[in-house]
Amino acid sequence: MPKTTSRPSIPLVKISARGASRLKDGHVWVYRSDIVSAEDVPPGSLVRVLDHRGQPLGDALYSSSSQIAIRLIAHEPVAHFPALLRERITEAIAYREGIVHDSNAYRVIFSEADFLPGLIVDRYHDILSMQILTQAIDAEIVRQTLTSELTDRLHPASVVERVDPRVRQLEDLPPRASGLVQGEKASTIFTMNGVQFQFDALEGQKTGAFLDQRENYAAAAQYAHGDALDVFCYQGGFALHLLPRCSHVTGVDSSRAALEVADQNAALNRRDQSQPEIEWIEANAFDLLKDYSASGQRYDTIILDPPAFAKSKRDLDAALRGYKELNLRALKMLRPGGVLVTCSCSYHVSQADFLGVLADTARDAHRTLRVVEVRGQAKDHPILLNVPETAYLKCVISIVR
C-alpha cells in the first residue's frame, strides 16, 4: 500500500505580520485584530499558529470571544495536550521549591508566567484554590488533568474553584458557581514568615490572601518601628507582620468583612497578653488620611497598599493623582526617620511612573525620601521579561527625612 501523508487534525489559525512579529519578540498573545483566518476553529481548542506566509509559529490556545484570541503554549507542535499540562505543572512546582521559603501559602501556577495561560492555582497550606480564565482551560479534559496532577503532586485536602463571573462572560462560557471541586475541607490556617492566617475558601472575600505581598511583608517589618498605620489593610497582612516591631499598630480598611478576618488573624497570633492589640478602623482611607493629617496625627511607619487605581490605560492620570494624594497625606504624618512603604498593583502604572509620582510628592511635601528598597511581587509570581503584563506590583520602601 502506498504511504499517505495524513494532514494534521489540529485547527489552523493564520495571523498577520504584526501578530507574528509580536510572537517572534517573545510575547505569547495575539489579538483578534491580528487574526487573518480562523475558520471552523472550535472555541477553546488547541490550534497551530501560522504566519502570513503559512509558516508555523507554534501551538496555542484559542478563544473565540476574548480580545486575546491566541495564547501561545509551545513553539513546537504539541503531541498530546494533557501530557504537556502535566509537564508544565511539574515544572511550576519544581520552580517554587527553590524560591519559596518560610511559607505554606504561595502561587503554584501563574498563568502565562508558568506557560499555562489562563490558569491560576494558589496553595493555602492544605487547600488549593484554582481560577480558570479561558475557554481552553475550562474544557472538561483539561480540568480533570489539572485536578488529578495537582492532587498527585501536592496532596491537598481539597481543591476549590474561585469563579469570576465577569471572566466567564467575556470568554462566552456558561455561568458556574465557586465551590469545592474535590474534598470537603473549606477552611484552614496557613503560615507565612511565621505569621498565621485564617483561610476560608467559600466564605468572605473571594480573593483569599494577597500572596504577591508575602516577601514585602517581611521586608517592611525590617524597617518598621514606633506607631504604625497600615492603610488598606484587608485581613491584616502588613499589620500582623509589623506588630512585633512596633509599639502600636492601626489597620484601616473600608471592608468590615475583611477587618473581621483581620481581627481573627490577630487573635491567632497573640502569644501573650502583654502584647499590644492592633486597632482596626473601618473607614474610607482617603477621608481618614485627610482628617488625620489635618489634625496633626503623627506616625513612624505608614503602609499604603490601595486596590488597583488604573484598570485600563485610560485611567492612568486619575490613578497617578490618587497615588499622589495618598502619599502626600502619608508624608505629612510621618515623623523624621519614619518609614513609608507604598505600593501600586496597577499594571498600567509602570515602576517609572510610580517613582515619578513619589518624587513629585516628596517635593511638594518638602520632605526627602531615601529609597531603601524598590520591590515587586513575590518570586512565586514570576515575571516574564518579554510579557510585560506579568509584572504588576510595585512596593517602594523609603526612610523619610
Ligand code: SAH
Ligand atoms: N494590604 C492588603 C491588601 C490590600 S487590597 C494585604 O496585604 O493583604 C486593597 C484593600 O483596600 C481591600 O481590602 C479593600 O477593601 C480596601 N479598600 C478599597 N477602597 C478603599 C477605600 N476607599 N478606603 C479604605 N479601604 C479601601
